[in-house]
Amino acid sequence: MGSFDLGVGMAFWLMNASALLCVIYGVIYWNKDKQEKPINMAKWNKDEDKINEEL
Amino acid sequence: MTFFENGIIILYLASLGYLGFLGYKQTKNSADYLLAGRDTHPFIMAMSYGATFISTAAIVGFGGVAAWLGNAILWLTFANIFIGIFIAFVVFGNPTRKMGLRLNAHTFPEFLGKRYQSKFIQMSGGVLILLFMPLYTSAVLIGGTQFVATYFGVNYHIALLVFSIIITGYVLAGGLKGVMFTDALQGVIMFVAMFILLVMTFDALGGVESAFAKFTTVWEHTVAPLANVPMKELKPGSADFMMKLSMNWGFQGWDKMPQFLSEGWLFIVTTITMGVGLGVLAQPQLVVRFMTVKSKNELNRGVVIGGIFIFVVMGSAYLVGALSNVWYYEFNEGKNALQSAGGIEKVIPHFINSALPRWFSFIFLFALISAAMSTLSSQFHTMGTAFGRDFFEQLSSKKFNSLHVTRFGVVVMILISVYLAYQFDNQPAVIARSTAVFFALCASIFLPAYAGGLFWKRMTKKGVIASMAVGAFVSTFWLLFVHFQEAKVLGLCQLIFGTNSLLSGKIIFVDSLVIALPLSALTAIVVSLLTKPDDQAHIDKCFND
Numbered sequence: 001m002g003s004f005d006l007g008v009g010m011a012f013w014l015m016n017a018s019a020l021l022c023v024i025y026g027v028i029y030w031n032k033d034k035q036e037k038p039i040n041m042a043k044w045n046k047d048e049d050k051i052n053e054e055l
Numbered sequence: 056m057t058f059f060e061n062g063i064i065i066l067y068l069a070s071l072g073y074l075g076f077l078g079y080k081q082t083k084n085s086a087d088y089l090l091a092g093r094d095t096h097p098f099i100m101a102m103s104y105g106a107t108f109i110s111t112a113a114i115v116g117f118g119g120v121a122a123w124l125g126n127a128i129l130w131l132t133f134a135n136i137f138i139g140i141f142i143a144f145v146v147f148g149n150p151t152r153k154m155g156l157r158l159n160a161h162t163f164p165e166f167l168g169k170r171y172q173s174k175f176i177q178m179s180g181g182v183l184i185l186l187f188m189p190l191y192t193s194a195v196l197i198g199g200t201q202f203v204a205t206y207f208g209v210n211y212h213i214a215l216l217v218f219s220i221i222i223t224g225y226v227l228a229g230g231l232k233g234v235m236f237t238d239a240l241q242g243v244i245m246f247v248a249m250f251i252l253l254v255m256t257f258d259a260l261g262g263v264e265s266a267f268a269k270f271t272t273v274w275e276h277t278v279a280p281l282a283n284v285p286m287k288e289l290k291p292g293s294a295d296f297m298m299k300l301s302m303n304w305g306f307q308g309w310d311k312m313p314q315f316l317s318e319g320w321l322f323i324v325t326t327i328t329m330g331v332g333l334g335v336l337a338q339p340q341l342v343v344r345f346m347t348v349k350s351k352n353e354l355n356r357g358v359v360i361g362g363i364f365i366f367v368v369m370g371s372a373y374l375v376g377a378l379s380n381v382w383y384y385e386f387n388e389g390k391n392a393l394q395s396a397g398g399i400e401k402v403i404p405h406f407i408n409s410a411l412p413r414w415f416s417f418i419f420l421f422a423l424i425s426a427a428m429s430t431l432s433s434q435f436h437t438m439g440t441a442f443g444r445d446f447f448e449q450l451s452s453k454k455f456n457s458l459h460v461t462r463f464g465v466v467v468m469i470l471i472s473v474y475l476a477y478q479f480d481n482q483p484a485v486i487a488r489s490t491a492v493f494f495a496l497c498a499s500i501f502l503p504a505y506a507g508g509l510f511w512k513r514m515t516k517k518g519v520i521a522s523m524a525v526g527a528f529v530s531t532f533w534l535l536f537v538h539f540q541e542a543k544v545l546g547l548c549q550l551i552f553g554t555n556s557l558l559s560g561k562i563i564f565v566d567s568l569v570i571a572l573p574l575s576a577l578t579a580i581v582v583s584l585l586t587k588p589d590d591q592a593h594i595d596k597c598f599n600d
């Protein structure tokens with residue numbers, strides 16, 4: 001990458017860095033949100049069943 | 056065609072058929088058909104998002120642009136990963152998923168309509184999709200079909216018919232489940248093929264450092280001599296003409312950025328990087344993916360999968376596109392890529408056939424077919440839901456079964472897209488610009504409404520309607536009468552005013568998104584602040600569990 005000028009070199013390294021950021025973020029937060037309230041799905045499923053019954 | 060190749064084709068089609076059938080078996084109600092039951096596996100969701108994101112045009116078209124303009128296009132890969140994946144999943148993903156669930160929204164226009172309690176907004180979103188997505192879809196359809204027809208040596212119209220029938224089968228039967236399952240398979244094929252392509256290209260050029268180090272030599276021998284040749288002496292559209300044009304636009308080499316604020320710099324930064332990179336945030340067929348998972352964990356895992364997918368697929372396409380110049384210089388009598396292949400869109404297919412073994416050409420064919428099919432199936436599904444759920448059901452006073460109406464919508468929109476692909480197959484320039492038009496319109500019209508809806512409780516219905524109107528008007532005006540690519544190709548400006556653009560100078564290289572998005576966002580803020588806030592109970596319902 002020695003021949004890249006500053007602009008292209010920045011694009012190249014930012015591309016790599018952003019991919020790495022995705023990996024690091026995803027790994028850290030892989031299973032972090034266990035506190036999700038289940039009521040949402042329950043309510044949504046109920047609404048959905050009601051609509052389908054009506055139809 | 057060998058027995059082995061025939062076997063692979065049959066296996067591929069059988070796999071698509073099986074996944075479509077799996078989607079059909081698991082589709083019990085409208086939520087399954089529209090949102091894949093909201094419990095999609097993160098791998099399937101992320102691969103589907105990525106495969107939908109990247110069409111054949113992104114690989115062949117932008118790969119060819121990289122061969123022409125060089126590695127400055129890597130800014131788009133950075134934008135695709137950072138904005139298209141990281142920002143989209145981390146910032147927009149979970150709020151979209153949660154609000155969609157609270158409001159029981161099944162489509163992107165319905166999400167906006169319910170957030171702002173406006174049927175008008177939902178129907179406008181649906182109409183916009185129905186007006187502009189068929190052109191964008193037919194562009195992808197034409198690209199995919201032309202590749203299939205050329206490779207197999209069959210008639211374009213027959214290839215189009217067969218191609219459309221296969222996709223129709225699994226979209227119609229399996230709904231979003233069928234679409235996402237097949238997308239995931241197609242995404243894996245694209246990933247493997249593009250990874251092999253990159254490795255083989257570097258190997259053929261003697262390694263990474265060695266390959267990149269040769270850019271300057273190739274430029275000096277094949278492009279720099281054109282500096283003293285007047286444009287009028289070059290045949291318009293020829294390889295040398297295009298390279299000379301790039302020099303006039305401020306490009307200085309395949310490993311260098313164009314001169315700051317030159318035409319080329321504005322094109323790379325505003326049209327390619329911002330236009331496509333930002334435009335992706337408000338694409339209806341992508342936003343709806345966030346509503347197909349059951350928790351934030353799936354989105355977090357999707358960031359890893361989506362980030363790596365885009366990095367490999369897009370990074371490979373652009374790097375190989377630029378590096379093809381070095382390969383041709385070394386192995387094709389000192390010529391560059393455009394001189395060897397004969398045109399921007401011909402570079403990648405020509406390079407695959409010239410530089411790589413036959414068995415890889417066959418794998419790459421599947422990658423391109425997969426890229427086209429995965430984008431098309433999502434577009435067909437989105438247009439079908441826009442027709443059925445967002446337009447027809449809202450317009451009608453009677454209640455219909457969403458599933459049936461949406462399936463009917465899918466059929467209608469597929470027929471329209473195929474008809475357009477039949478009609479426009481000889482006018483690729485008009486149809487190719489429709490992709491850029493759709494991206495620009497989506498960002499300018501939807502992005503302020505979408506972002507404001509998620510993060511600003513004070514955003515009002517009137518603010519959103521005014522913002523969408525300004526975004527639509529300014530984008531359309533800029534595309535029809537100013538921007539150098541669309542205004543010239545669409546021809547309305549020439550017809551009315553006798554000129555390709557109402558403005559002149561570098562401003563015509565600035566993308567419509569750069570003008571329209573700030574204006575539509577500003578309109579949304581000002582009008583919202585000047586109008587009565589929305590009902591507090593509704594805001595609570597939108598933002599609180």
